[in-house]
Amino acid sequence: MSTYNGARYLREQIDSVLAQEGVDLELVCVDDGSSDDTPAILAEYAARDPRVSWSANPRNLGPTASFERAMSLCRGEFIAPCDQDDYCEPGKLRTLLAAIGDADLAYCDSRYMDGDGRDLGCRVSGHMRMLEGRRPVEFLFGNSVSGHASLVRRSLFEQARPFPEGVYHDWWLALCAAGRNGVRYVPEPLVRFRRHCDAYSPMGHKHKGMGKRCESANWLKMRGTLAQAYAARDFRDADVAARLHADLSRALDGGTSAPLLTTLWSQRAAAPHWSGRPGLDALRLWTRFAKKLRRARAVA
Incomplete structure (x- = not known):
């Protein structure tokens, strides 16, 4: 568990973890610089239950x-x-x-x-x-x-x-x-x-706090970051992730979107199953990418 100014709900959650049935467990807590009573609550539970341990990060x-x-x-x-x-x-x-x-x-x-x-x-x-x-x-x-x-x-x-x-x-x-x-x-x-x-x-969250343009840029950036990081690891389909990252980066930098469309179409079987028809779902996925690209470019 990572905590940060979570005193309001923390006891209820810790109690639910320690009440888990049919397993042996340890509860490892790390506090990320809380300014409320979170550290005191963690210390209290660690003092009375040997299954609980906690430490504070040196910085946030x-x-x-x-x-x-x-x-x-x-x-x-x-x-x-x-x-x-x-x-x-x-x-x-x-x-x-x-x-x-x-x-x-x-x-x-x-x-x-x-x-x-x-x-x-x-x-x-x-x-x-x-x-x-x-x-x-x-x-x-x-x-x-x-x-x-x-x-x-x-x-x-x-x-x-x-x-x-x-x-x-x-x-x-x-x-x-x-x-x-x-x-x-x-x-x-x-x-x-x-x-x-x-x-x-x-x-x-109960509400969203950013405009559509910023949301689109973040949506694309997150997928690009994931693809880049995944491509650098020894996992299955790392080559596909590398291609997706390269094509998306080119499109975000103002280049042609055609290679990204080709890559998305080649991976149409992995598109979200909105209709259950891979070709149609791949087109809907491309439409989503294209719309977010337009908004993200407007931010830039």
């Missing part, structure tokens, strides 16, 4: 690097990233451990709740297709894997290090898992995922 690292450090301090064969403001159902870890098999990552669905813990009546799966399998290009186009819902194999974590800057750690781990031994999905909602204005995760 940001969420991705802080999670990487926290995961590096874990000792088990499996690691489950955990947000400070959610609630884990008692069978979460046991269910994910049973589901992972020979895959590198297993994840579950989540139910949304508001800042006061009220159920919002919807799940993460209600607004996106939940990806699984061994096709990393799918995870370059989009991601449905949330860190708070995941269980990852230590060997995957070690190969994925260091995490690239400017990307979400859960998306990066899912992409790398798809390029190794695959991702498994459990449709059961095993986490109550809190939505509130102070959440770091985009899915955790």
